[in-house]
Amino acid sequence: MTTSLARSLACIDCGASYPLGYRLECATCQGLLELRYDVEQLARHGPDLFSGTGLWRYAPVLPIADPAHRITLGEGGTPLLDCPRLAADLGVRRLLVKFEGSNPTGTVKDRSSTTAVAAALQFGYRATSVVSSGNAGSSIAAYSARAGLASLVFAYERASAPKLLHMAATTRDLVIYKGVYDDLITLWDRLVGEQLFFDCGASRNAYKHEGKKTIAYEIAEQTGFAPPDVVVAPVAVGETFIAAARGFREMRDAGWIPRVPTMVAAQAARANAVVRAFRSGQPIEPLKIGYTVAEGLAAGNPGRKGDWVLRLLRESPSVAGEAEDDEILAAQRRLARTEGIWAGPTGVATLAVLEGLVARKELDPDQTVCAIVTETGLKTEAEPPSRAGVAFDEASLRALVRERLGG
16 A cells, blocks of 8 residues: 555644644644554554555555655665674673664664655645754755755754765755754744745654654564564654654554553763653753764754653653763774674664663663664764784785784
């Protein structure tokens, strides 16, 4: 089936329902909106609803009605990798890594960019815009170019060089902003209502973040609809966490899976507003943050999406944790050395947080844990190894090989 089963938009606060259209908040209470689907159809047909490959395999549970609007660069279908050596290092029974670095622009953002740009076409927009710390900008720019739309990308001045190069190559307009994400997003959000561009930001647009819901559907299919006990998702504003939780909830409500996994919110310690609120039992208090190596998690004020994450954490058995920059970099090296997966610091924050939670006995190590690793390491900057070369003859080469390999 290629028909979308999206039926309405519903306010997550007051429950008000709206027809499918480009609406960013509830007219009654200004609450955020989520898309609702025909769950009876999902239950009746089961996973046989899906056909084809990649993200648009899940078109029935995405809100884009016309197949002509479903812009793609081949996103989705990312590997779910069993990582036994890393599991042993971290002290968990079984560890699965959902590696999003294999997406077209090397990041999980491609899942939300494809539905954002598709929605821009669906609602007749000619331009897109986003405020980004790096990955979202390069992804929105690429998908906008693919769709033939203009894009105006505001990029963090300390974004890594590979991300900036990618943005500069694909966007029609690249603007570098001073300060951090929080400094610009509030101002930018005010312009959204003037309809100069389609909102491709993370703050409010239900159509944008819906694409990330397919992570949950892929994990379920890749485990034979026996999902892991725990799923660790990164949280900056909270798109990936919210979307994954919603995807698992939809499948549970349709009877496809027996339960929703325990969701773990992972943050950088330098941008940990959600974790602080969860642990204190208090509302989120925005933080003034500086730089963190996990660039994609650098949001001190997650806004209403952060409140939504906090609500999800408190509504069901959940966990939240944080990791320092040095712990994140250590996790990056460990993942590469033990499993051959080169991921960026933003991507491996989930593993660094997982290690700390297990060490502090906040998670049961006998469970199956899935960590969402959101980006490739090829888009981040790191100190390169020395390029100083060594000249060999046959004897010195043989001696070195024997020394290094113990022969």
